[in-house]
Amino acid sequence: MYNFKKIEKKWQEHWDKNNTFKTEIDNDKKKFYMLVEFPYPSGEGLHVGHGRVYTASDVQARFRRALGFNVLFPMGWDSFGSPAEHYAIQNHIHPKEAVTRNIEVFRGQMKSLGLSVDWNREFATTDPDYYKWTQWQFLQFYKHGMAYKAKKDINWCPNCKIGLSNEDASGGVCERCGTKVVQKEKEQWMLRMSDYAEELLDGLEDTKFNNRTKIAQVNWIGKSTGAEVDFSLKGLDDKLKIYTTRCDTLFGVTFMVIAPEHPLIEKYKDRIKNIKEVSEYQEQAKSKSEFERTELVKDKTGVCLDGIVAINPVNNKEIPIWISDYVMMSYGTGAIMAVPAHDQRDYDFAKKYGIDIIEVIKGGDISKCAYTEDGEMVNSGFLNGITNKKDSIEKMLDYLVEKKIGKRKTNYRLQDWIFSRQRFWGEPIPIVNCPKCGYVPLDEKDLPLLLPDVAEYEPTDNGESPLAKISEWVNTTCPKCGGAATRETDTMPNWAGSSWYWLRYMDPHNAREFASKEAMNYFGKVDLYDGGMEHATRHLLYARFWNQFLYNIGLVPNKEPFEVRISHGMILASDGEKMSKSKGNTVNPNEMIRNYGADALRTYEMFIGDYSKDASWSENGLRGCFKFLNRVYTLKDKVNEKNGYSEELETIIHKTIKKVTEDLTNLDYNTAVSALMILLNEMEKSSSITKDEYRVLLQLLNPIAPHITEELNEECKLGEELSKSSWPIYDEDKTVSEKVEIGVQINGKLRDTITVLKSSSKEELEQEALKSEIIKKWIEGKEIVKVIAVPGRIVNIVIK
């Protein structure tokens, strides 16, 4: 068993001492920017899932360096967030203390994994030097009219007295105390992200994100094209505006539905005879969390407005108006036209309340709601007889525009970004509220606006941020008029700090600007961004939005920040379940490193399976990789004094260089390890190997297992330090041996194999195949219909 403890410690200290992985701008070299999502430094430390991701990124960094790139491979900490705040509340210490401690642990663990990170560039989002620029960028949003304050419903825990994000309120209950969450209206800072919907969609064309990620983004933006149609209200000089993607079904409308929050109700409350019932319903809808409203999909409820009736603009029919919580105020106009014959939700509602169902597209089964794409239009006046959905929509749109009762309209699911949190542990929003001047941004020279050092972080009773209680911090003077004013007490969401961190890595110590133009021009886009699928929508969208905004105001050189985005799979426990403390199925990476070494852990995490897919942990698998490294180590005894490649190993060496090079390029880490195992197996069969042969094996293995390979390279005096050496090259012609074995089939079934020269022609292959005794036996007495011979691949003889 090789002494991995000693070797790994030695090389980690060597890299630290020599600043081996320090990156600087070098205009003579092409850059490669490898970015991996920075972690939230929790109290738990790294788990083996982190190990897989950081190892894979490190393999890329080391590989690209060997290929001659100037690699930027930084690491930092996404250290704002509620766990640190909870910890602070319980222990009455400033969250920055817990953060500092946790970062120490994380950094130590990463170093013990042997990551080739440039630690000179490390920072945390909670560093005032960093969040100064987060605040500065917020002010740019504000100054460009992209930040505004608006009343919004938020998830509110009446017990903890705190606003919760949707994630923290999943299941409709407070994540911390289990209390049912209610909706509460609050004034919130918003960023106009919906203005960027089209640009965010278009920008995807300029990226090489994997398909899954692109689709997730497209779905999240949720572009839909349709029409807005005005329904007049009987006896009133007013209209009800609805949004629909299927205006072709207008003749099938039998009722309207508006969201419970729709302003129409307040406006005409005197006319609505059953206003009491309506108000009760509104209250009930309000007390439901967003979760409940969307979960109870099947059970539709509603109240019909008694006293207001709409008129269908295409046939002047009177139509009742209902309120129901299956219509959301936040999408479209908060009102819909209901076509129960052709929409499942409308159908369910109509069935429950006994509303008419009118078929307008023939072909489906009306008794259970028909999703009809194309069918003949019926009961539809001027649309009757049309059999194509697109045509009938177009004809209706023309009609609506001509009669001035509607227009084309594109809608997006994407909404503005709620940018306020009522929390302590976030970037303070650098705005002052002056009774005279209104909202006034802080002067940029007064940034960073620091979080105060106090000992209490409990939330307030009224839903304000804990900062609101700290009067000496809140009370200030107006930067504009100098009069008494108060600070904004909301802080930024956790997503803020991660929305531009890749820019700061390029120039992390810059005190004058968030990053210099020179650094941003040189390092450019992130070449490869690795992260979890759970961030493929929000984080990635926020980051792209933020960057596009900075680009549009001329502060960054590229509109899209990331060239390639990949998403890795999770490491599951050996039982196939998610690892969790409560299940007791977690694996401690420290323990694995202690027992088998970082190199074995790294090798195993690369070998475990397809990097983009989830994989189950197996300590036996890790042991297999440990064994592999031990065999690589033992192989040193076979190294002779010769250079060059022996005839025996030449082909397999060229083949392996090619395979590993391609696999690392394509992120197929598992097959790269497998190819190296095959190479080792072959080398072990030889009585001795040359120095160059051993060095190639070590070089190819170096990105994956950097410590042991450096050690062996040094010990056997094979050449320059591997982390400074360039990647081995291969000769395509030498990747296949002169003689190849190919299969011979009879009617598509394998019957024999023959060994032929790789250059053999079709005719030679055919001749050779027919010489085989086994083949002769099979074709005896049969008629050969034809022979297919594909050089280098197969011979297939078709007989009758």
Next chain:
RNA sequence: GCAAGAAUGGCGGAAUAGGUAGACGCGCUACUUUGAGGGGGUAGUGAAUAUAUAUUCGUGGGAGUUCAAGUCUCCUUUCUUGCACCA
């Protein structure tokens, strides 16, 4: 419900462009080495039939295209992920 992806031995997983399915590893079996071990080595290991040579079957299921299908087309089942009363 919508969208995307996946399904291959006892297990994790390979298979370039349709061309010898199961590479590589784990596990298991036999032998061997050592004082012992979750140690080292050698050989075997998809299933069935067979003394052996060998034959048949085999990539979730069903059809199809082709000389040839894990791979392409259509249908279908199951699972995973993302979004979800989005009008």
